[in-house]
Amino acid sequence: GAVVSQHPSRVICKSGTSVKIECRSLDFQATTMFWYRQFPKQSLMLMATSNEGSKATYEQGVEKDKFLINHASLTLSTLTVTSAHPEDSSFYICSARVEGRTTEAFFGQGTRLTVV
Amino acid sequence: GQNIDQPTEMTATEGAIVQINCTYQTSGFNGLFWYQQHAGEAPTFLSYNVLDGLEEKGRFSSFLSRSKGYSYLLLKELQMKDSASYLCATGTGANNLFFGTGTRLTVIP
Numbered sequence: 001g002a003v004v005s006q007h008p009s010r011v012i013c014k015s016g017t018s019v020k021i022e023c024r025s026l027d028f029q030a031t032t033m034f035w036y037r038q039f040p041k042q043s044l045m046l047m048a049t050s051n052e053g054s055k056a057t058y059e060q061g062v063e064k065d066k067f068l069i070n071h072a073s074l075t076l077s078t079l080t081v082t083s084a085h086p087e088d089s090s091f092y093i094c095s096a097r098v099e100g101r102t103t104e105a106f107f108g109q110g111t112r113l114t115v116v
Numbered sequence: 117g118q119n120i121d122q123p124t125e126m127t128a129t130e131g132a133i134v135q136i137n138c139t140y141q142t143s144g145f146n147g148l149f150w151y152q153q154h155a156g157e158a159p160t161f162l163s164y165n166v167l168d169g170l171e172e173k174g175r176f177s178s179f180l181s182r183s184k185g186y187s188y189l190l191l192k193e194l195q196m197k198d199s200a201s202y203l204c205a206t207g208t209g210a211n212n213l214f215f216g217t218g219t220r221l222t223v224i225p
Contacts, residue, residue, distance in 0.1 A: 034212050034213070042217060043203065043217040044213075044215045046212055046213070046214070091156070093158050104164060105149075105161070105212075106161075107159055109157070109158050110156075110158045112156070
């Protein structure tokens, strides 16, 4: 199956700093990637849809100026959490679908962000 | 709008069979997915139903009734490693996934 690699797996940062999370499709091209956030014991909530070469589409209630998404190539999307605060501490997961195949989405390993 | 309901927690015995139900309301239905997620890890794909009926894949089977907005995941011959959260998700017209809150399954000896 297709592989999505997400980095870093864990990061601890100080309040007020920014953190960048990378999501790569290793063996396929992804014109669209999805960023989810998951708080403890809760489900995955879609934050935004990342579109290669164009602006991301954000879900209602997600601040686009705080969660910057860049999808500059067909294999890489990045999520930058700017001016992080403790309430941003969460599990962030990216996913991608292979073009023309709608049977499953492939997920990255996830990033556990802790803001102290 | 989108809504998915599934039980929060279930407990079952090793070697037994367990059925996890999921009801959904959605616009732009594009399939029903089941994922397994162990704590602190990303979800892994289990099954996909787009037509009514039962799909069997080894110890796991998934059923869909589109008219009832209902699906279930059936796990047979339960093993301790099956203890995990099971996420029901609907595919949307925008080609992304909308997830339910998940069912935390505990398998006991």
